[in-house]
Amino acid sequence: MGIRVKILGSNSAAPAHRRHHTSQLVNIEGQYYLVDCGEATQLQLKRYKIRAQRIKTIFISHLHGDHYLGLMGLLSTMHLMGRKTPLTLYGPKGLSEIITLQLKYSETVFNYPLTFHEVDATTSKVIHEDDFVTVTSIPLNHRIPCSGFLFEEKKKKRRVVRASLPEDISIRNIVRLKNGEDAIDEDGNVIFQNNLVTKPPRKSFSYAFCSDTKYDESIVPIIKDVDMLYHEATFLDEHMDRASNTYHSTAKEAATIALKANAGRLLLGHFSVRYKELEPIAEEARTVFPESHLALEGEDFILEE
Amino acid sequence: MGIRVKILGSNSAAPAHRRHHTSQLVNIEGQYYLVDCGEATQLQLKRYKIRAQRIKTIFISHLHGDHYLGLMGLLSTMHLMGRKTPLTLYGPKGLSEIITLQLKYSETVFNYPLTFHEVDATTSKVIHEDDFVTVTSIPLNHRIPCSGFLFEEKKKKRRVVRASLPEDISIRNIVRLKNGEDAIDEDGNVIFQNNLVTKPPRKSFSYAFCSDTKYDESIVPIIKDVDMLYHEATFLDEHMDRASNTYHSTAKEAATIALKANAGRLLLGHFSVRYKELEPIAEEARTVFPESHLALEGEDFILEE
Incomplete structure (x- = not known):
């Protein structure tokens, strides 16, 4: 497997039309990373039968409520359900202070180590x-x-073709083959030449999460050639002024960034409460970038070979 | 109407078994008071089609997450949806500091006046x-x-028997009658004697919300003769030690308080995650206090004549 992104919520500002606030589970080779954590994210995790305790790392983009107000509840539930596994949290200045203040007044000390790293925005x-x-x-x-x-994703190891090898091949030689070396016997003689019994590594995928932002091409070099891009598309182009004033993007702007970045696929989200129907947002984006999709909650977006 | 209590959530600690954290809407003569505000309370309000903007007063019992982590989201949504109506908030020391810190980092100033009163616990x-x-x-x-x-409830006014009065009775005389005075003509002569054209006021009801607490009889004099009592019943009596250690009550203890207080009715809530089935909690309470009910979310408990 490669990267699987599960959308837990993608509405902006206030919850509406049965849509929840921003949160995504990024699953990379079975490792769980949570990106943003709007209110009720822990309920969304339950709804989609995702074990919250498997999350080891959480990334919070910024301190508007629709992106982090579910964090304290999630951290508390992890504690109450007996978590011991360390958790690493990345977020902006202030997040640690907010958590610490809430823990102070609830007179709570988490049972698990929580390490906070401040992200310089x-x-x-x-x-x-x-x-x-x-x-x-x-x-x-x-x-x-x-x-x-x-x-x-980190560069992957070469893929061993098991059918080309005897069943009693040593673990040590398997490791050598995965690392691109030949298999050798105890005297150091080559017994299997690497390129004859392995295939090239699978592609390492990339995923970029960009929310919230006004249209800004300065991110293009950073996300150049990304396999999948989530870019906020709070408004339709007809509300471009509103988008600009509130430091948000339109669907067409999100698609333009995807095009300029040569992204493989675009996920659109952070939908304004004003839109009950979302298909026009996808349609507008596709006029610029055909591989545009709505990041609807419950959906999985998968990068794999 | 009198007092209508809508249960929005009544689970303790972590959300589980599709049950939400503590919150209740207390509707008194059409005035909305919110009591506690666990995570996702704003979603529960939507679910039950309750207009959040009608809430004028919020009471928070304490700063454990399951009782207040939905507050910041609710206040933010009120702001984003254009609220101008003042809101009054009662809660423990620290709540104002937590809100202020979150507003600071989100660089938000609410459009409506929010007045905080610290409650001395x-x-x-x-x-x-x-x-x-x-x-x-x-x-x-x-x-x-x-x-x-x-x-x-405040003492109610006398109820005017419309059928005993002419259609052209003045508003001024209606007000006099409601206040217990006789109706008079322009010269001050009695035209209708109060007790002949009015009925006594309806009963003024009372409702007590008690969560979270260990068994403590010192509250009995305060809630004596209350018409309806919500008392936490986190555990069954078989887990009495656990209840005591965590400063919570058992169903039997809640019922004992209701009995000693001569309450009209008992609502049980703040259910532990360990109980999937809740009926045993009600059954245990009824052995002591027959008028015991589970405060299940979505249910309405009504006090009216």
């Missing part, structure tokens, strides 16, 4: 790295400090 | 009074400062 840099992914911040152009996040 | 006194109701705080015995709230 003015610059693009690697903020997180583990065995599976590198995450780079994307400075967005919003009313308050706001970061997007670029997830890039 | 150590004493019982009148904290709110308007044309319809007097609200008195009830000091509860919990891990952190926690207040219950006693709603007492």
Whole structure:
């Protein structure tokens, strides 16, 4: 598998038309990363039968309520349900202070280690790295400090063709083959030449999450050639003035960014409460960038070979 | 009408079994009072088609997350949806600081006046009074400062028997009759004697909300003869030790308080996540206090003549 993005919510401002606030589960090789956490995200996780305790890392883009007001409840439930596994949290300045103040008045100390890393919303840099992914911040152009996040899978290992190998091949040789080396016997003689028993690694995918932002081409070099881009599309182009005044984007603007970035696919979200029907947003985006999709809650968007 | 209590949520700690965190709408003569505001309360209000903007007063019992984490989202939505009507908020020390900090980082100033009154959780006194109701705080015995709230309807006016009066009776005389005075002509002569054309006022009802608390009889004098009592019943009696250790009550303890207070009716809530089936909680309470009911979300409990 590669990257699977599950949309938990994609409405802006106030919940409406049965749509929830922004949150997404990014599943990379079975590792759970949560991106934004609007109110009731823990209920959405339950609704889609996703085990919250599997989440190890949370990224919060900014401190408008529709992007983080579900965080305190989620962290509390993790604690109450007996979590011991460490959790890493990335977010803007202020988030740690808000959590700490709430814990102070509830006289609560979490049972699990929670590590907070402040994200500088003015610059693009690697903020997180583990065995599976590198995450780079994307400075967005919003009313308050706001970061997007670029997830890039680590380079994958070569794929061993099991049928070309004896059943008793050693684990050590499997590891060598995956790393691009030949298999050898105890004396160091080559027994299987790498390129004859392995296939090239699968593609490493990338996913960029950009919400909230006004149209700003300065993010294009950061997300260039991304396989999948989530870009907010709060308004239709007919409300371009409203979009600009509130530091949001239109569907056409989101599509223009996807086009300029040479993205593989575009997910549209952060829909304004004013739109009950969302199809016009997708249609508008497709006039510029055909591979545009509505990030409707409950939907899965998958990057895999 | 009298007092109508709509249960929006009554689960403790973490949401579970499709049950939401604590919140109730207390409707007194069409005036909306919200009591506690767990996460997703604004979604529950939508679900039950209750117009959030009609809420003028909010009472928060304490700062455990399951009782207030939906407040910031509700206040924000009121703002985003154009509210201008003032809102009055009662809650413990710290609540104002938490709201102020979140507003600071979201760089938001609400469009409507929000007045916060700190409730002293150590004493019982009148904290709110308007044309319809007097609200008195009830000091509860919990891990952190926690207040219950006693709603007492104001004394009602006499009920005019329209059939006993001519159609052209003046508004001024109707007002006199409602206030217990006789109707008079322009010269001050009695034209209708009050007790012949009016009935006594309807009963003024009372409702007490007590969550969260361990068993504590010191609240009995405050809620004596209350028409309806909501008392937390987090556990069954078989988990009495757990109840005591966590400063919560069992169903039997809640019923004992209702009995000692001579309550008219008991609503049980704040159910532990461990119970999927709730009927045993009601059954246990009824062994002590027959008029015990589960405060299930979506249910209405009505006090009227």
